[in-house]
Each structure stands twice: as C-alpha cells, then as structure tokens.
Amino acid sequence: MRQSQLFLATARETPSEADVVSHQLMLRAGLVRQFTSGVYSFLPLGWRVLQKVENIVRQEMDAAGAQEVLLPIVQTEDIWERSGRSEVYGEDMFRLQDRHKRNMVLGPTHEEVITLLVRQEVRSYRQLPVTLYQIQTKFRDEARPRAGLLRGREFRMKDAYSFDADALGLDSSYQAMYAAYCRIFERIGIEYRAVEADPGAIGGEGGTHEFMVLSEAGEDNVVSCSRCSYSANVEKASGQALTADREPTALDKVRIETGSATTIDQLSKFLQVDPSQIVKVLVYIADGVPLAVCVRGDHEVNEVKLKNVLGVSAVELASAEEVKEHVGLPIGFVGPIVSMRTIVDRDVLTVTDGVAACESEGYHEVHVLPGRDFPTDEIFDVRNVTEGDLCPKCGAPLLFQRGIEVGHVFKLGTRYSDVFETLYKDADGVDRTILMGCYGLGTSRIVAAIVEQCHDEDGIVWPMTVAPFQVHVVPVNIKDEEQSRAAVEFYTRLRAAGVDALLDDREERPGVKFKDADLLGMPLRITVGNKIRDGLVELKYRRSGHVDTLAVQQAFDAVLAMVK
Ligand code: ATP
Ligand code: MG
Secondary structure, eight states: OBTTTSOOOOOSSOOTTOOSHHHHHHHHTTSEEEEETTEEEEOHHHHHHHHHHHHHHHHHHHHTTOEEOOOOSEEETHHHHHHTHHHHHGGGSOEEEOTTOOEEEEOSOOHHHHHHHHHHHOOBGGGOSEEEEEEEEEEOOOSSOBTGGGBOSEEEEEEEEEEESSHHHHHHHHHHHHHHHHHHHHHHTOOEEEEEOOOGGGOOSSOEEEEEEEOTTOSEEEEEESSSSOEEETTTOOOOOOOOSSOOOOSOOEEEEOTTOOSHHHHHHHHTOOGGGEEEEEEEEETTEEEEEEEETTOOBOHHHHHHHHTOSOEEEOOHHHHHHHHSSOGGGOOSOOSSOEEEEGGGGGOSSEEEEOSSTTEEEEEEOBTTTBOOOEEEOOBOOOTTOBOTTTOOBEEEEEEEEEEEEEEEETHHHHHTTOEEEOTTSOEEEOEEEEEEEOHHHHHHHHHHHSEETTEEOOOTTTOSOSEEEEESOTTSHHHHHHHHHHHHHHHHTTOOEEEOOOOOOHHHHHHHHHHHTOSEEEEEOGGGGGTEEEEEETTTOOEEEEEHHHHHHHHHHHHO
C-alpha cells in the first residue's frame, strides 16, 4: 500500500476523550474512530489488524476441529425469556420491535440460538461431538462503555459452542478449546494468563477459565503465584489457610467500654490490637434470609465465595435498617453471637486473643476465642485473598495484577440443553441430554489489549503476526530520484514476495515521516536515504530501536527471514 493513498490521518496530540493508552494510540494512529458512545468505525489500518487477529483465531479454531457457522444477529426475545436470561441481561440487551410488534433483541451472545439449532439438527450420538463457532459483531448496551475497544456496545467476538454426549467428551472439547486459546495468544505474541474463574450468572456446573492479558488498564484483578502456574480471578482465588502464630489466650473474655470506637481502624488504635485479632461480623441477606459472616478485621468478605458456599442465587450486604430489624443493633455493634446462622471464615481460627462486638452499644469484649466464646460450626473460606497470602498449590507468595479479560472458556453442562430439551439418542436408542460448553473470545478487545501491552512513548509496537503491515519502507526524500526509485523497487519486491509492505511515498519532511512510522508501529522499517548511493539502506527494528545499515539485498533477505 502506498501511504499517499491510504485513508489515514495521524495525530500528534493525545485526544482528550481517551483516558487509556490503547484508546489514545488507536485514535492517534488512525485505527478507529468513535461513531457514538461505545460504537466504532474501523479504518483501514485497524481493520487490517482485526482481520489478522480473527484469521489467527479462525485457523486455530479450524485446527482444533471446530466448524465455522454464522448465526443471526437479530433474535426473537422469547428464547431469552425461556432461558431466563432476558432478565439477567436486562438493560444490557439492545431491544427492538419488528413491524408486527414482536419483541426482538440484537444478539449479545448465542447460547440460546445455537442450542435451538442443534436441537433441530442432532438426533443421534453418531453426530456428536461437534463444536461450532462464528466470528461476528455482538451488541451489549453496556452501562459504562469505556476505553475504546476494551468495552464497546457494539464489538467483535468469536463464540464457539461444543456439544457432547457425556462428561468425558465435554472435558476433552473444553481442553481442545483451552489449548487453542493458548496457541492463539502465543501466535499473537502477547503475555496472558489462563485464570481459574467463578462460573457466575451464566449458570452451569464445572470448570471455567478466563484468559487475561496483564495490563494496568484492565478491570479485573488477577491473582497468580510468583513461582508456579497457579492463577485465578480474585473472585475465585484462595490462599493457603493461615496458622495462628501464638497460643490461645488463657484469660476469660472481658467486656470493656470502647465508647464511640466502632470501625476496625478505630478499635485497633483504641485497644492497641492488630486488626487481625479483631473479629468482624457482617450481616448479609441471602435470597431474602439474613445471616452473619465473621472474618478477621484485616480481611474482606468475598461475596462470590459466600454465595457459592450458601448455594443461593444472590447475597447482599444488609443495610443499616435491615441490621436493626434483624439484630436490633446498629451495624458496628453486631458481635459473633447472634441468633441467626453464622458463617465463619476459616482464618478467624487464627484469632488467639480476640476483640469482638458484644451486642451492646459502646462496649466490646477482649480475650475472645473462636469456638470457646462463639460458635464455629460452619467454617469456610469466604474471604478475598490479600497481599501476603500464599499459593494454595505450592506455598510461594501470591502476586496481584490487573488484567483485561480477552477470552472465556466455560463448561455449561446442561444449563441450556435442559431448557431447550436438546437430546440425542444413545447407542441403545435412549434419549439423553447433550452437554455443552461455550467459548468466547473478544477479538476487538484483543486488538486494544495488544496495543495496551505493545507500545512505548513513541507509539504502537505491533507484534509481527498482527501488524497492519509487516514492513514500512520510508524514503527520506521522495524527490530524490535515486532514493525514490530504490524505495519503490524494495517495496515492489517485498510485495511480490508476499510481504505486507507500506511505502511512505508522501512529500513530507523526514522528521514527520519517522514520527508517523514510530506511531504506526510496523515491526520493521527500511529507511532509504543518502547512503543508497553506496547501495546501503537502514533496517530499523521498532521494538528495540536497533538500526542495522545493510546492503540492499542483505536487508531484503533479513526482512524476509523475519517475516516468515
Ligand atoms: P466482561 O466481564 O468484561 O463484561 P463478559 O464476562 O461479559 O466480559 P463474555 O460474555 O464471557 O464476557 O464474552 C466473551 C468475551 O467477549 C469476553 O471475554 C471479552 O473478551 C469479550 N467482551 C465482552 N464484553 C465486551 C465488550 N463490551 N466489548 C468488547 N469485548 C467484550
Ligand atoms: Mg460483560
């Protein structure tokens, strides 16, 4: 492509509407333009990158045995009512009516549609297993579209769905998709983690992993081991159980006046005790039923774990009014002995000389011991891991990082095949329910995640496999006939060899061209300048900034070797 013809305008200034680096650079380098909140146009360079990402995805899906289909974007709302997800998605779903006043939606995902399709097509165990996928635009009216392509309202996704006869089959379909995802991210060339995640609202039993690109711009907290491969979403992560570092106190508990001190911080200062020795009690409402949860003062309740332990569909911290209603006390005075079900976090057992509220305003008890002074019948891990926790697998310290969720693999089991009665006949002619898995990959989000991870202060640093062009040929002075001729020839030869090359044939000052080349970020740059008189050109590596001065043929061979 000749740059003078390219539909592209670069910008020096950082656009004011963009707060994260990938969004800024994608606007500055002319990859995308916002149409309206969370809705973008892809310009030629951005579209090239997206297509390269999607082609890698397509190749790896095909290699894993998945078959490509294309499902409708316009869906009838009734199938979402049947699965119960119309309410789950709520306002996140773009809704419309057709001319017959029938309620329709724009597909945010396709479990319902594909389950119905497979229900129609699959009759026998002989047709299983099968994995189908598509690459398509998805619609979600996100409450807070942000950061350009990272969270759009219209975005691109690869979604795959596996259908198996039994749990063993589902395991291997899941593993195949998991492995394909690893290859995709390795080929793209970005650092990622496959993290254990919580199954969440989508439903179903069994395993689920999120694929995270580590980046400060991410909205997710990723916990990973500093030594082994353990990695989990913060909702799911658990450390090793802590052990007490002192003998339990022999003293009986004593009630003392603590006045207006109610928060952990105030109590810790007032009583000169470490927050880890304070027993914090929180009242939750779980599916309408109040209950108490005890954690150490230095720990936070993990509501996802709590929800799972209780086997309920929703838990919510009780409001001050609800606490008053159920316990008869202001929030800060609820102690571990309450006349309601009490869940105790396992690390509360390390409290050896504790402090706890005691149902009377203005007082606390000291020398409190779990088990002795309050019941510990229901002990679970219901807290968030924190700095200092150790890996549950190998005991090394856990690290906390931010991540962008770029993909998600999920064992659905019979969550949808039950709803839509998606059955097959086994070898004995008996009807059985198909087991499903679903596998999402946000291809437009991946483009932003790549930029988030691959840039420096001068611009984007594309990995070779997804760069809009692999080589940028830049004649320093296009009006110099010798330079111009050599540059065009180099460019033409590259194209003939199947290399994606961009020729900067614009009449611009060298400084402008070099700045643009750095901003656009093609991995290799061939600069044709005065040295061409001696048959030499410069080969610049965008990532390292290293420059080699080489004979034309040598430079050509080097470029070919690196592109292949
Ligand atoms: P998130 O928690 O970030 O909203 P999700 O759990 O809703 O993601 P899934 O329903 O699992 O996402 O969708 C599969 C993939 O689609 C995600 O892993 C992500 O890469 C991508 N994705 C989801 N929502 C968006 C969005 N609003 N914009 C861009 N990509 C998205
Ligand atoms: Mg979402």
